[in-house]
């Protein structure tokens with residue numbers, strides 16, 4: 001009987017509530033960013049992402065998201081100096097990184113080392129902007145240090161003469177990064193820095209709402225970002241392009257995947273019912289950064305959008321941010337398994353801005369569930385079952 005009981009329980013639980021996945025539910029108020037999914041519009045504190053993508057730096061955007069306005073030159077210099085002060089890893093964190101198995105997935109490395117940072121830095125109590133800056137400064141160092149170590153290479157000292165993005169590329173590759181690569185990756189980080197109530201940001205806000213600490217909230221957010229329905233789609237989109245292989249194979253591959261119930265990675269979005277504006281920007285960047293990779297990805301995109309419209313009519317499935325991210329990140333030299341962690345390098349700014357916003361005006365986030373289990377069962381003791 002126990003197996004039948006378990007099956008019956010799962011069937012009941014599998015009935016979806018009216019708003020499955022909290023679709024359309026407003027879970028918070030925020031002044032940080034907004035997504036208009038019908039119009040394909042994303043704003044950070046009222047500024048359109050198309051205006052910000054190529055005319056600002058990631059550090060300016062961090063200032064905007066954390067402090068609420070675009071910085072003056074001296075405000076920006078001050079934030080850059082504060083980030084630079086924190087551009088180091090303690091001996092404790094380096095020891096952990098040196099002892100991790102070389103084949104550990106970098107998202108797991110990030111989650112583990114951020115958790116250890118919270119413990120060693122004794123991150124407790126009300127989240128602070130100092131903690132947000134300290135953690136943001138360390139994200140690229142954690143990933144680049146692990147990437148060097150797993151290749152058997154010596155860990156490099158962070159460079160104080162390089163900006164945030166240039167230093168990340170330098171630490172990863174050991175080479176002075178070119179201006180085009182710095183600009184491309186910086187624009188990517190700008191566009192991925194925040195995105196309203198996405199799954200990982202919501203996760204971060206739930207943890208912050210319990211009056212837990214900033215490091216714990218970010219560890220939870222990293223865990224949510226990792227999933228392939230969220231940020232984990234970045235490397236899955238690249239794997240999909242590799243699996244398709246040639247333009248001729250694209251149509252049969254897409255049809256076979258969809259008819260067998262599979263999903264196309266880098267397509268579809270809960271909020272956007274048109275092309276994601278970040279995908280539009282990344283598409284143009286990919287066109288210039290890697291014309292050959294772009295031509296193939298563009299062909300796959302055109303076919304995918306038209307076959308999705310045929311096989312899934314009315315669902316309005318278009319390219320999301322993760323599709324052309326794959327082409328762009330490859331072109332600037334980011335290894336495929338660092339795509340999603342690099343998404344995290346951008347999003348830690350948004351997460352921490354939301355954690356600060358949540359804790360400044362907090363109420364515990366504690367929704368309800370519709371109970372679908374049996375009611376009023378007669379209890380039978382173990383020795384009589």
Ligand code: ACO
Pocket residue numbers: 021228229230231233258262263264265266267268269270271312315317320321322
């Ligand atoms: N490929 C094929 N079919 C899809 C896709 C896709 N990428 N996305 C949605 N659909 C279909 C579903 O099968 C479903 O069809 P049905 O009505 O016949 O059951 C319908 O469209 C609605 O899909 P849902 O899963 O209900 O849509 P939801 O809003 O819950 O999901 C999500 C959004 C998870 C992003 C989805 O589009 C998906 O799985 N995409 C692929 C993974 C991906 O690219 N994730 C990155 C998202 S962007 C980001 O987080 C950074």
